[in-house]
Amino acid sequence: MDVMKKVPVTEQEPKVRATNFEEVCLGYTKEEAMAEASRCLNCKNAQCVKGCPVSINIPAFIAEVKEGNFEAAYQIISQSSALPAVCGRVCPQESQCEGKCIRGIKGEAVSIGKLERFVADWARENGIKPAPAEKKNGHKVAVIGSGPSGLTCAGDLAKLGYDVTIFEALHEAGGVLCYGIPEFRLPKQKVVAKEIENVKSLGVKIETNVVIGKSVTIDELMEEEGFEAVFIGSGAGLPRFMGIPGEQANGVFSANEFLTRNNLMKAFKSEYDTPIREGAKVVVVGGGNVAMDAARTALRLGAEVHIVYRRSEAELPARAEEVHHAKEEGIIFDLLQNPTEIMVDENGWVKGIKIICMELGEPDASGRRSPVEIPGSEYEMEADTVIMSLGTSPNPLISSTTKGLETNRRKCIVAEEETGKTSKEAVYAGGDAVTGAATVILAMGAGKHAAKAIDEYLQGK
């Protein structure tokens, strides 16, 4: 074994997996996990922990894996994370824990994400659950949204003895874990549903089909239903479009719509009623994780898929692993290119897309080199489906119906970074509703900080 290199993980063959929705990565075996764990240097001043938004004691759990003490490893992780089987699959480890790993200076970083996933999967298969609070404290807290931030906040508060109810607008709990991230990256029944069961086993109640701001307001929850504090983890909102001609044509979808139809409504299974457009040639516009998810989904539904992104490969915001997997599966990357118009046939359907080539200019305010159009480089590409994956802007339902809740210029809820405290007493917020679209683990970090702050607030009352 080359100690400089990660123990490789088994994956479904690209050609095979491009035609099914089964999970791409098959995870480590016991032996592989123990071998990989032995690569950890067990640093005293562990940099990896500093890179983790929920500060998992990474060297400690890896030390237990090395010895084969998987249950002990699981208990260490669950002190900090409510969703380890999710994080082990979808966290951008290369820019967090693994990005800081000392092993990574000379060789490859320890495969922390895959080890976390192994431990969580092992615990699930062996029926190990996190331990609930010994004593309830009788205080009621409402959590809005059952995505990563809401589940984390609820789980942490329940462990402290709070009586927590999560309100979810959709018919299924999980938020973006259900409607957004596809089955082949994050299995719904096997992983997401089980992690939600774990949160419930801590005593958390989940009420689905309740749209806060419509079915009931935050003020009503506090004044009429006895909730003493509220955490808002309602996620991102309305999809953004480019504002180019032809964008309202049939066959142009937001990534949110395309993914929701497929993932939440299970359109890819024939026994489900919700239809989806199985294009023949699909163009996905954007370069983030959501764009990769939409592209790989369209591929699995049978299409030829192009990703059109206006910057170069180095600037792709998606995780390196997702880009790598997408390429392996046969997604075509058209980089440094930008759509200028969607061409529409006489019946209102997409028939193609006009694209202009770009080059990178001077760095902009974000420090990234901004793309500039190359004059005269426009060309046309045939396509029957276009999926816009350009991010989202905040949902107005809660901010517009809650008295005294401040929002910023971008209409995101204003909340203190360290505590999630908003401008309204006893109301906290975190995740995409505050930051705009970001990652699962950052939302979990926000949920965790807010749980701590809510506990301090209610204990001090």
Next chain:
Amino acid sequence: MYPIVRKEKLADKIYLMDVMAPRVAKSCLPGQFIIVKMDEEGERIPLTICDYDREKGTVTIVFQTVGYSTTRMAEYKEGDSFMDFVGPLGCPSELCEEENLEETRKKKIVFIAGGVGTAPVYPQVKWLKEHGVDVDVIMGSRTKDLLFYVDEMKAVAGNLYVTTDDGSFGFHGVGTAQLEELVNGGNHYDHCVAIGPMIMMKFVCVLTKKLNIPTVVSMNPIMVDGTGMCGACRLVVGDEVKFACVDGPEFDGHLVDFDQAMKRQQQYKTEEGRAMLKLQEGDTHHGGCGHCGGDK
């Protein structure tokens, strides 16, 4: 689960259901809608709220069987339950907000309901009656057998004008013809609300633009989540892209791009047709749907 406590067949292919949904019944207002999902495999179907009983905790929905899912829904009986029922969604009708009442009372208002559009018009007219505002209502359908809620509407409307395209009941002709006749006969209207099939709303708007009557329409585009996440329900209003689920469903009818909205509504027609075929043919289905490969 959300039990169906009453089911009635109102007319050919048109059904009414009272559904037990206390949270929705407590907070809904005229103009808003709900989303129902029948069972695990079902679609999320948006339907406007036709009535509600805050004390009993029930919400009344009316639907017409037009495709696969609504046909399947019509098979549900009293005592059956829907798996999911969420709402109220969308903004309430501006006419039915207490703070606008003083303004509303000054106006002469006409409602035009087409087909199953009678269902969402009814709670608005009823609410206005309860708040001392009498409005004129024109309700029309293709033929007598498709009419419903005539007596109920009569009880809450100031003047009720019923029309049928074939003349089998009431005024012979479409709603716009009736409106034109009323205006020509000396009736003046400050405000019009039109709810019904998109093509009917489009023609009402063409007329009211000519007659200079501000007109509100209620749009019912394709939706998935209905809470402002998927963007399926987007439509062009004036120069802006709006989302019917959070910005609507009511919009200024003179600014709506109906032609585009109607095209967008066709988006899943083929898929819907396949599903319908599967439902009608049941066990005898041997392909033709393009999905199962039974004909290969």
